[in-house]
Amino acid sequence: MILRSILLAAVLAVPAAAQAPEAPAPAAQVSSPAAPPRRGNRLLAFYVPQILLGVCALAAASEAAARRSPERGRALRVAWDWALLAAFGACAALGLLLLFPLDRALKGAVEHAHVWAGAAATAAAGYHAVKRIRTFI
Numbered sequence: 001m002i003l004r005s006i007l008l009a010a011v012l013a014v015p016a017a018a019q020a021p022e023a024p025a026p027a028a029q030v031s032s033p034a035a036p037p038r039r040g041n042r043l044l045a046f047y048v049p050q051i052l053l054g055v056c057a058l059a060a061a062s063e064a065a066a067r068r069s070p071e072r073g074r075a076l077r078v079a080w081d082w083a084l085l086a087a088f089g090a091c092a093a094l095g096l097l098l099l100f101p102l103d104r105a106l107k108g109a110v111e112h113a114h115v116w117a118g119a120a121a122t123a124a125a126g127y128h129a130v131k132r133i134r135t136f137i
Contacts, residue, residue: 046115055123077131084128087121 043049062080066073094114102110 048119051119052123059127084124087117087124091117091121
């Protein structure tokens with residue numbers, strides 16, 4: 001812990017001009033038309049874990065609300081069914097839209113929305129399956 005603090009202080013004390021310049025990228029890493037540039041982790045870039053956790057938090061909140069007020073249970077189940085339908089429909093429609101030639105910026109926005117809707121639909125479908133598993137057995 002002390003060693004890390006000392007190293008951090010030493011790095012922060014060096015002015016930016018005194019730091020060594022970055023080496024140029026090797027020829028193998030230079031992007032060419034044949035090889036697309038490497039991207040990062042696409043799940044994290046599209047905020048998929050955050051969406052999944054958000055939907056799971058909403059599911060937990062609706063479960064707590066249904067336990068406190070049983071008459072709300074049916075309304076919450078219907079709301080989750082509609083949310084699943086809407087998320088799946090949005091994912092499907094945006095996926096079909098990606099088949100058409102789009103402007104680069106618009107295609108990126110549609111791709112992001114498609115992944116977000118798919119993540120929400122996946123989480124809602126998982127919750128739906130867990131809630132309805134007794135009827136399938």
